[in-house]
Structure formats: structure tokens, C-alpha cells
Amino acid sequence: MDAPTTTSADSGSGGGGGWFTPRKAPPAGASTDQGTPSEGRKVTPIRPVGRPERISDDHAESVPAQSAAPAAEAAPAPQYASAAGTPPQQPGPHATARPHAAQHGQGPSPAHPPHSEPPAQAPTAPRGETTPRPAPAPEASPDARLIRRTLEEVGPDADKVTSYFYALLFVRHPELRPLFPASMDTQRDRLLKALLTAAEHADNKSVLVPYLKNLGRGHRKYGTQPEHYPAVGECLIGALTRYATTTWDQETEAAWVRTYTTISQVMIDAAAADELRAPAWWYGEVVSHDLRTSDIAVVTVRPDQPYPFLAGQYTSLETPWWPRIWRHYSFASAPRSDGLLSFHVKAVPAGWVSNALVHRARPGDVIRLGPPSGSMTVDHSSDSGLLCLGGGTGIAPIKALVEDVAEHGQRRPVEVFYGARTDHDLYDIDTMLRLQQTHPWLAVRPIVDQQAHLQLPDAVREYGPWNEYDAYLSGPPGMIRNGVDALRDIGIPVDRIRHDSVEELVATGN
Numbered sequence: 001m002d003a004p005t006t007t008s009a010d011s012g013s014g015g016g017g018g019w020f021t022p023r024k025a026p027p028a029g030a031s032t033d034q035g036t037p038s039e040g041r042k043v044t045p046i047r048p049v050g051r052p053e054r055i056s057d058d059h060a061e062s063v064p065a066q067s068a069a070p071a072a073e074a075a076p077a078p079q080y081a082s083a084a085g086t087p088p089q090q091p092g093p094h095a096t097a098r099p100h101a102a103q104h105g106q107g108p109s110p111a112h113p114p115h116s117e118p119p120a121q122a123p124t125a126p127r128g129e130t131t132p133r134p135a136p137a138p139e140a141s142p143d144a145r146l147i148r149r150t151l152e153e154v155g156p157d158a159d160k161v162t163s164y165f166y167a168l169l170f171v172r173h174p175e176l177r178p179l180f181p182a183s184m185d186t187q188r189d190r191l192l193k194a195l196l197t198a199a200e201h202a203d204n205k206s207v208l209v210p211y212l213k214n215l216g217r218g219h220r221k222y223g224t225q226p227e228h229y230p231a232v233g234e235c236l237i238g239a240l241t242r243y244a245t246t247t248w249d250q251e252t253e254a255a256w257v258r259t260y261t262t263i264s265q266v267m268i269d270a271a272a273a274d275e276l277r278a279p280a281w282w283y284g285e286v287v288s289h290d291l292r293t294s295d296i297a298v299v300t301v302r303p304d305q306p307y308p309f310l311a312g313q314y315t316s317l318e319t320p321w322w323p324r325i326w327r328h329y330s331f332a333s334a335p336r337s338d339g340l341l342s343f344h345v346k347a348v349p350a351g352w353v354s355n356a357l358v359h360r361a362r363p364g365d366v367i368r369l370g371p372p373s374g375s376m377t378v379d380h381s382s383d384s385g386l387l388c389l390g391g392g393t394g395i396a397p398i399k400a401l402v403e404d405v406a407e408h409g410q411r412r413p414v415e416v417f418y419g420a421r422t423d424h425d426l427y428d429i430d431t432m433l434r435l436q437q438t439h440p441w442l443a444v445r446p447i448v449d450q451q452a453h454l455q456l457p458d459a460v461r462e463y464g465p466w467n468e469y470d471a472y473l474s475g476p477p478g479m480i481r482n483g484v485d486a487l488r489d490i491g492i493p494v495d496r497i498r499h500d501s502v503e504e505l506v507a508t509g510n
Helices: 099-103 142-172 174-179 190-200 205-222 228-243 250-275 352-360 392-407 429-438 456-461 477-489
Strands: 282-291 296-303 314-318 326-330 341-346 366-369 385-391 414-420 442-448 469-474 497-499
Touching: 142 174, 142 190, 142 228, 142 250, 174 228, 190 228, 190 250, 205 250, 205 314, 228 250, 296 352, 296 366, 314 352, 326 341, 326 352, 326 392, 341 352, 341 392, 385 392, 385 456, 385 477, 392 414, 392 429, 392 469, 414 429, 414 456, 429 442, 442 456, 456 477, 469 477, 477 497
Parallel strands: 385 414, 385 469, 414 442, 469 497
Antiparallel strands: 282 296, 282 366, 296 341, 314 326, 314 366
């Protein structure tokens, strides 16, 4: 998202204390018509009154330092599927925000938490033996049940809730308006959707706690301060109070207060810790601009100070032409000795950042970079092969993964399927073929839909077997969804399928 916000949650068990003081239950029969913030029920100010109960972080982040997931940005836990919007779940394909949003539109991304994979079907037991029953899914906590009940009620009025939320925020706290982009068209529903998504998945601590930490670190680039969180929480409660007239009561409000208190504290603590070791953003000077096609450019920048990242990760970029509007882009190479960073950018209709980078940026221009994010990285302690599916500009992080394997001197097999609709879209095929000529363990297979009438996932099924491979996917959301389904169909376990998805379902915020 393009402003200070929170996106995933871990519902604490602390009472109504902490950052909020719950109000009394709203009067029955209150009007639900949308109006200005000064109409209807009053919102009791929320004020810091102490530190909330802290969440036990039993699942330390396994992503490398600096692998932050910016605002509604990439969900962290490596090899756990995610996609606010990303974000995130139990071991499985990633749905963290993928940087190729530039290729598929740059409008707001709705919030989306870690999607859980359906449980594997229990095998049929031999005759005479008892089939063990699968372990029952953990029961939702009382707070989670109350929160989901609220969400079900306000769902049909999502647009009204969003508009009222921002009206409250900007009327009651006008000092926060400069933190948002000038045009709310690109931002409008991201913040609230991320908050609601986070709250809905408050029980998923193993993924959401590290996810929240990444969000807290990523929000530093927006100028978010600890004192901003109570204001956002106050307006969240105010908007829900106005529209959840049937289910809202004192107990429900207390549940929301506890959940948001926990969300915000995890993010605040993560940001404070990160401030001791990394800047909120980096400046990067454009040193080369290679227009590969009429709408795709390879942009290379030199950061003003060392920028640590891993092959397969991505970052968020802000241009001088559209302040406070950030978009995700993958690193198109493994870390280089000269410290330069390259990105593949496709200009899309109404894509402010993508069009600026493709058609306006020139050597000498200076952009800003957020912290690196994403966990679609190579496990160099393993000798498994890599099965890589890249579509469109999604080939950028795949290329980086190939270079990473080469630099580590491993001769593990790497199979790359490069998908495109037309030959014209295979803009980086020459680079990939040169890598194939250099490394005998690498195979590159271009798949052009309009020629073979065969989509990328279907082409993968014709090769194999892939039993000993880890799979990596990067590209359009539809390709990732279909690719994950295809890979699971041919027997690749979900914990060996890795992707940082740009799904429109994800609360990536960028």
C-alpha cells in the first residue's frame, strides 16, 4: 500500500488494554447511511495506554537480513505461499507480493493473506485396517470468530466502509494526508483491505508474525511513525462501527481492539529494530536505460550505498515524477560485484510508475528504492534441481536465480520454461540462450502460446519427471495459479513450489 498501514495480524490474548480503550456498545438501530465523519455515532479517541501483550515469536524468520516485505508487501516466510494482496500460510507456494505488477496493471491490490492449501486426501487403508482420521483443523479463537462475523456483515458495503474510513482519517487527522499519494486512485482501498485481511487471519501466527515484521520494516519508507498507528486504528474502529450495525457490540469491539493492538505493536517493534541497521530507503541513479521493445525497458541503477539482497527477491521503486507512489520490481540479476541493480519494466495502461520508468527515465535520473523483499530464493544447502517457470517480465528473477546457481559453482540441473504470448514478448531470450550455452546444466525452453496453442503449465507437464526438483514461478497471476495447479498435479509437493505472487488477491500494497 502506498501509505502507513498494517496488513496481517496475530490476535493477541491481551484484554482491551494496550493502544485502545473499547467504547460501549453502539445504540441499536443506528443509521447505516454513509455520511460525513461528523455525522452518526461519535468515535471515541484511541490513545496509547501501555504496551499490549506481546506475541510469542516461536517461528523466527528464516529470510536473510534485509528481506523485508514492504507495506502490504511481500509476505516473508520462505517457501510458504502468500499473495494484500499475497500475502501468505503453512508451507506451500508463496503468495507474497510479486514485483511484476508493472506487467499486469498497477492499480490497487486488494488485501490477501496466506492462502491455505487444501489438506491432502488421506490414502485408502488396506482392507481390515483402520483409516486414520486426519487431524481436525484448529478451532478459531473467540476473537477470530467475532472478527469474521463483522467482515461478513460489512463485505457488501466494502466501498462505503473504505470511503468512510479515509474520510475519518483525513478529517480527524489531517496531518496524515501528506503520507498518502496525491491521487488516491492508486491507493484508496489498499490500507483498509490490508487491515481487514490481517484481522481475518489473526490466528495464523506462524506466518503472520514474520509477515507483520516485514511490513513494519517496509513501512519505514513511507515515513510511518509509532504515533500514526493509534490514529489508523481509531478510524478503522469508527468505520466498522458505522457499518456493522447488526453484529457490532462491546465484545466485538474489544476483539478488534486487541487484534489491531497486536498488529501495530509487532510492526512498530520491527521498524524500530530495523532502524538500527538499515536506511528507510536507498537512492539509486539510473546509469543505463535499454529499451528492449516499445513497452519494455531494462533499467540499471547505482544505489548510493551498498544494497544487500538475494537473487529471486524484489524491491519497491518510487520515481521523482510520482512522489509517494511505489511499485514492485524484481531484481533481474544476482548481486553484482559492481553493486549495480537491474530491473525489467513493462509499461502498462494507467501505470504511472511503469510508464515513467520505460518512457521518461534516462541516465542521470535518481529514483528511490525500498528494502528488498521476498523469499523465492535458492537453498544452496540442497542439490535438488530447479524447475523455473517465467512469464513475460517474470523472466527477470528467473535469470537472477540461474546466475546465482552459477556463481555458487553448483552443477545442479536447472530447467527454465520461458512463456510468452508472441515471439515479440520473448524480449530476453537471447540472454537466456547465452546462459544456456555457457552452462551445460541449464536448459531453456521458450513456450509461445500463439505458435503452439499451448500454455506454459501444459508444456511443463510434457517434460519431466520433476520429482527431484524445486519449482520457482514468476509472472502474471493467472500463470502462477495455473502453474501451481499443474505442478501439484504432476506430484511436486507444495513445500517445494516457490513463488512470490502478484495476485490481485494479495495485499501487497504496491
